[in-house]
Amino acid sequence: MPAPRMYKTEAIVLRQRRLGEADRILCVYTPTFGKMDVKARGVRKTTSRMSGHLQPLTRCMLQLAQGHVSDVVAGCETLESFQPLRDDLDRLSRALYAAELIDRFVPERTHSFPTYRLLVETLRRLAEAEELDQTLRFFEMRLLDQCGFRPELEVCAGCGMRLEAVDNFFAPISGGAVCRACGGGGMGARTLSLNALKVLRLLQHGSYNDAMRVRTEGTLGREVENHLRSFIVCVLERDVNAAAFIERLRREGAQHAVEA
Amino acid sequence: MNESTPATAAPLARLIDELYKLPGIGPKSAQRLAYYLLRMPVAEARALASAIVEMKERVTFCSICQNVTEVDPCRICVDGDRDRTIICVVEEPLDILAIERTQSYRGMHHVLHGAISPIDGIGPEDLKVSELLQRLRSGEVQEIILATNPNLEGEATAMYLTRLLRPLGVRITRLARGLPVGGDLEYADDVTLARALEGRQEIES
Numbered sequence: 001m002p003a004p005r006m007y008k009t010e011a012i013v014l015r016q017r018r019l020g021e022a023d024r025i026l027c028v029y030t031p032t033f034g035k036m037d038v039k040a041r042g043v044r045k046t047t048s049r050m051s052g053h054l055q056p057l058t059r060c061m062l063q064l065a066q067g068h069v070s071d072v073v074a075g076c077e078t079l080e081s082f083q084p085l086r087d088d089l090d091r092l093s094r095a096l097y098a099a100e101l102i103d104r105f106v107p108e109r110t111h112s113f114p115t116y117r118l119l120v121e122t123l124r125r126l127a128e129a130e131e132l133d134q135t136l137r138f139f140e141m142r143l144l145d146q147c148g149f150r151p152e153l154e155v156c157a158g159c160g161m162r163l164e165a166v167d168n169f170f171a172p173i174s175g176g177a178v179c180r181a182c183g184g185g186g187m188g189a190r191t192l193s194l195n196a197l198k199v200l201r202l203l204q205h206g207s208y209n210d211a212m213r214v215r216t217e218g219t220l221g222r223e224v225e226n227h228l229r230s231f232i233v234c235v236l237e238r239d240v241n242a243a244a245f246i247e248r249l250r251r252e253g254a255q256h257a258v259e260a
Numbered sequence: 261m262n263e264s265t266p267a268t269a270a271p272l273a274r275l276i277d278e279l280y281k282l283p284g285i286g287p288k289s290a291q292r293l294a295y296y297l298l299r300m301p302v303a304e305a306r307a308l309a310s311a312i313v314e315m316k317e318r319v320t321f322c323s324i325c326q327n328v329t330e331v332d333p334c335r336i337c338v339d340g341d342r343d344r345t346i347i348c349v350v351e352e353p354l355d356i357l358a359i360e361r362t363q364s365y366r367g368m369h370h371v372l373h374g375a376i377s378p379i380d381g382i383g384p385e386d387l388k389v390s391e392l393l394q395r396l397r398s399g400e401v402q403e404i405i406l407a408t409n410p411n412l413e414g415e416a417t418a419m420y421l422t423r424l425l426r427p428l429g430v431r432i433t434r435l436a437r438g439l440p441v442g443g444d445l446e447y448a449d450d451v452t453l454a455r456a457l458e459g460r461q462e463i464e465s
Binding site for chain 2: 015016019020046047049051052053055056057078081082084088089093096097099100138146150236241242244247252256259
């Protein structure tokens with residue numbers, strides 16, 4: 001049976017780019033069709049009835065018409081606008097980071113309901129949570145897991161021996177934590193403190209509530225972030241753009257605090 | 261893009277290649293435009309070519325407001341009748357034209373030449389933010405109007421500038437957001453309607 005010419009789907013708008021006079025190409029993530037590009041005509045005009053419903057980081061119901069190259073948005077309605085994300089630059093920058101990771105990790109037209117649900121839940125959490133960075137770390141670990149890039153944290157990713165309860169190394173190129181013998185020889189391995197290993201394991205195995213119970217401010221939080229970031233960069237073979245902006249906000253925030 | 265075939269003269273193929281580089285122009289459009297230019301009278305073709313060259317040679321950025329101009333500082337920046345205590349910050353030079361068309365703003369402008377888009381790797385360092393800060397050092401400016409687009413990138417830029425400029429003690433305002441003239445309430449999205457409710461105004465008798 002041929003696919004219907006018009007169909008409906010729920011979607012989260014990940015990013016957008018301009019097209020022609022007043023159109024946009026939207027990269028949307030849907031639970032049933034995966035990630036795809038759709039065309040939204042006339043949405044850059046102030047008179048557009050759809051533009052407000054199609055902003056990035058909006059969960060919406062789309063009515064799509066099949067097109068030759070990409071499908072065209074025929075109608076849309078906001079389901080969830082995650083308003084607090086749009087009122088706070090710290091929340092917004094982290095939500096955009098999450099959207100960029102989904103865009104980079106998820107292949108086109110490959111649906112994964114758990115990953116879609118993870119993104120929706122993460123956006124809700126980032127809109128409400130106090131601990132934004134820990135929320136993001138939980139998201140990163142779950143996304144790596146769901147996309148088949150789970151870092152090895154129980155045994156040495158180099159020799160397979162059980163990791164001892166001491167400071168070890170983290171080597172993204174090897175696939176996770178490595179013992180002192182395997183990590184000492186370089187290969188981009190960086191020291192992994194025992195506490196950071198425990199936090200990483202908790203992020204991998206525990207629930208969101210469990211992960212939020214751990215206080216990871218300061219150096220421990222930065223260490224966990226750096227290890228996970230290096231792992232992601234190694235898998236993607238490129239930097240995550242939004243990470244640089246988060247870093248800049250942190251730096252300027254600290255500078256303002258010192259000046260005040 | 262266009263392989264030089266016996267059917268296409270080399271200069272024409274070169275023009276097609278150049279036109280293809282323009283935004284929104286595909287291979288077929290490039291061919292159509294090239295053949296249209298081919299049939300154009302020589303005088304008109306020369307006028308077009310010299311307009312492009314003259315524009316590239318004479319138009320520059322105003323050293324004060326960063327708008328495109330042929331004289332530096334631009335005409336708006338040297339206009340003595342304009343209010344120098346207010347700066348309206350916009351994303352693109354075309355936004356200045358839109359604001360000037362209203363004929364209800366007599367302050368100064370500042371063009372950022374873009375908006376912050378972390379996901380595309382466009383950060384504050386890629387915009388004319390440091391030039392804006394430089395302008396505020398004189399102490400003459402009392403108000404900054406953030407007139408970036410009311411979309412996610414524009415909002416991110418406005419929030420970033422607010423954070424950056426607040427310690428300087430200038431008044432920071434944002435263009436009002438709400439329902440467009442001629443729009444239907446039932447089609448308004450949640451965010452727009454919420455902003456319209458927040459910014460509701462008392463009807464004066």
